[in-house]
Amino acid sequence: MSFDQIRTEDKQRALGELREVKELFASRGWFPGTSGNLSVRVGDYSPQQFQFAITASGKDKTVHTPEDYLFVDQTGKACEATSLKPSAETLIHCEIYRLTGAGAIFHIHSVFNNVISEQFWDRKSVPVDGVELIKGFNIWEEEKHIDIPIVSNFAHIPSIVPEITERIDREIPGILLRKHGIYAWGANAFEAKRHLEAFEFIFEYVYRLELLKRGV
Ligand SMILES: CSC[C@@H](O)[C@@H](O)C(=O)COP(=O)(O)O
Numbered sequence: 001m002s003f004d005q006i007r008t009e010d011k012q013r014a015l016g017e018l019r020e021v022k023e024l025f026a027s028r029g030w031f032p033g034t035s036g037n038l039s040v041r042v043g044d045y046s047p048q049q050f051q052f053a054i055t056a057s058g059k060d061k062t063v064h065t066p067e068d069y070l071f072v073d074q075t076g077k078a079c080e081a082t083s084l085k086p087s088a089e090t091l092i093h094c095e096i097y098r099l100t101g102a103g104a105i106f107h108i109h110s111v112f113n114n115v116i117s118e119q120f121w122d123r124k125s126v127p128v129d130g131v132e133l134i135k136g137f138n139i140w141e142e143e144k145h146i147d148i149p150i151v152s153n154f155a156h157i158p159s160i161v162p163e164i165t166e167r168i169d170r171e172i173p174g175i176l177l178r179k180h181g182i183y184a185w186g187a188n189a190f191e192a193k194r195h196l197e198a199f200e201f202i203f204e205y206v207y208r209l210e211l212l213k214r215g216v
């Protein structure tokens, strides 16, 4: 399906969802210093061809402007003529869509996700034991242990991609970049938001529990 074949209502819906989620996350302080990026996929999907709306690079995500989003294809190239630059991390979105077929991907930086990614860097994953909120990931097993993958962070974004390809876990709808932030995805914006919120709750829980264990 080419970009022109995608219905205008679908494109508008994606932009509306991005606007709504951006405003909510901004109210929680989840975009410090212009960090973070959000995307919602539109139209038909195949791993070889898809399109999505994504936040433009370097924008203040705590405000709305007419230049906040643009549409790109599976290679990260703009679908329409525009002076806007897609997020510097667009290639990460492209790879997550290619691997998962997700409908939305949300990325934020928080102190909790940064600290936790460094704390557990040696084991390359965050261990989580029997926390109720993993049900937010649709994991219903009693007292289940999960490991949230952590990958290297590089200034050169294409260098991050192969590790994401290798480490994505079908059961865990997110991945941590070391001392950078979390990428969470879902079948649609509603689910990606639920997953992101569950991750952030879990990171704070793990962080606080670690402190308690150390008697801090
Ligand atoms: C301003 S620090 C954060 C950036 O380096 C980056 O990690 C980020 O999340 C936002 O980049 P952007 O290009 O605006 O999508």
Ligand SMILES: [Zn+2]
Binding pocket: 035, 036, 037, 089, 107, 109, 180, 181
């Ligand atoms: Zn980032």
